[in-house]
Amino acid sequence: MHVRFIACLISFVGSVIADNFQEPLRSPSTSLSKPHRIAVVGAGPGGSATSYYLDKFARSLSLHRPLEITVFDTNTYIGGRTTTVNALEDPRYPTELGASIFVEINHILYNATRDFGLIPSAKIYQAAPDSKYELGIWDGLSFVFTSATEDDTSSWSGWWDIAKLLWKYGLSPIRTQRATRKAVGSFLEFYNEPVFPFPSIQEAVLSTGLVAYTSVTGKDVLNAAGVGDLFSREIIQASTRVNYASNLGGIHGLETLVCMAIEGAMAVEGGNWQIFEEMVTSSATRLLLNTTVTDVIKDTKHGTFTLRTTNPDVNEFLGTEDEAAFDTVVLAAPYQFANISFAPELANPPAKIPYVSLHVTLFTSPHRLSPSFFGLDTQADVPSSILTTLHEGLDEDLSSRRGVDAVGPAGFWSISTLRVLHPDTDGTFFGPTSNHSTKDSQPQYLYKIFSPAPLTGTFLSDLLDFPHSAGEKDDPLSALSKKDVTWLHEKLWHSYPYELPRSTFENFTLLTSSGDDQDQKEGLFYLSGMESFISTMETSALAGMNVARLIVDQLHSQS
Structure with a gap:
């Protein structure tokens, strides 16, 4: 009893930085169909799971149109609030600075730990x-x-x-x-x-x-x-x-x-961030770390999105003809901290909490x-x-x-x-x-x-x-x-x-027009509404898995 109870207590070193952002994590699809391009803003548990399950669900449903997934993150590492520092500046002692443990009912994290061959900590x-x-x-x-x-x-x-x-x-x-x-x-x-x-x-x-x-x-x-x-x-x-x-x-x-x-209760030896690193590197086409997205601009005629960042090299790359437009954008970070400008403005932006x-x-x-x-x-x-x-x-x-x-x-x-x-x-x-x-x-x-x-x-x-x-x-x-x-x-x-009592929660979709009833068809998704329901690594990953399935199901029905 006491061992389980204490368990409740509670950088990606090889990161892809802006200087080599043009090198894809995975080879582009050889399909003759134009890829559906998805931008995932945030490489924490939610964004990482979004990328991973987009790829997994697309494969399981044999989508005719390939997916091209680009993951952005302000940090120089994958994992968001799941990260480690080395005690005594010694790599023998990686120590969780953020989310420390997950438990048996956390099916996504448990299964990922097993599937990626990661080693559980013997003692937390x-x-x-x-x-x-x-x-x-x-x-x-x-x-x-x-x-x-x-x-x-x-x-x-x-x-x-x-x-x-x-x-x-x-x-x-x-x-x-x-x-x-x-x-x-x-x-x-x-x-x-x-x-x-x-x-x-x-x-x-x-x-x-x-x-x-x-x-x-x-x-x-x-x-x-x-x-x-x-x-x-x-x-x-x-x-x-x-x-x-x-x-x-x-x-x-x-x-x-x-x-x-x-x-x-368990953790991954060396840091839980490894789960999310594996998710991204096994699924994303491109990873842009140390890159803060500042603007999401919708082309109302074509229904696509252009992203602008604080990194001029990334902006130049995204401005090329082949890379300019994303078909879907997933915001995998709290809206009130992301400081992203949307054009047109969001009709009902997530409330500040x-x-x-x-x-x-x-x-x-x-x-x-x-x-x-x-x-x-x-x-x-x-x-x-x-x-x-x-x-x-x-x-x-x-x-x-x-x-x-x-x-x-x-x-x-x-x-x-x-x-x-x-x-x-x-x-x-x-x-x-x-x-x-x-x-x-x-x-x-x-x-x-x-x-x-x-x-x-x-x-x-x-x-x-x-x-x-x-x-x-x-x-x-x-x-x-x-x-x-x-x-x-x-x-x-x-x-x-603060997980205050509430009976209403944010939607997974963001709309740029109050008169637009297309919801998912607009192509803007939001994960962090899940946090005021339950805030854990697992539930953030669940939000990512859920949105990934909504996107893939929509593409499958269209095809």
């Missing part, structure tokens, strides 16, 4: 030596729940954790599991006929009955399922906070239950998490990874708030000990003939912290119990001594929308 998180607890849930005052470190020689610790749950929370864990299975069962209908492919998220949500979960808060759904307030606040809310930076009063019921569907500002801090240090910071007496009592929740006195007041106002006295969403590094010996030969000694070597602990605001040097020095005098006004982490924080990487993500 690592308990620190001598720690009695792999996971703890802290309410800012005390640990309300701890899960024992896994003992490979015995299964009793796992059974003891289950017994503790049932003793403290009664039937609430079982009722949560039943409610989760019911909601997930309805969601899985999205993958199969007659729901798939669905012209709109709205239609799919209504036909599967999931509007009953999305239109109310997580707290409401759990109450209706008979889940006790104590279990909801101490266990489930810890999960919604680490996954979506939200308390139960500020997140809809479906996303709340999705957080508890954690069976089979609030996104979480998630601060991710990765760092290495020779110091362990301090017992005194958490009011504990011994190092062994400090859990290796810590989720947070609100204590009873604050829960009602802060439950529906956002960001810094919602985090409560803990001040952070989670702290994870990802790995214990031994740079002198990790991945090196260390045998009888080696004279390398580890007597004086010092292990480095690799930590990951999610927080609603930047961390300060004072906070980190208290957390790890090392001396520090705040000299600068903002007390940045970068001012800390290298002997205490040996490596540091900070990132601010617009990680996902």
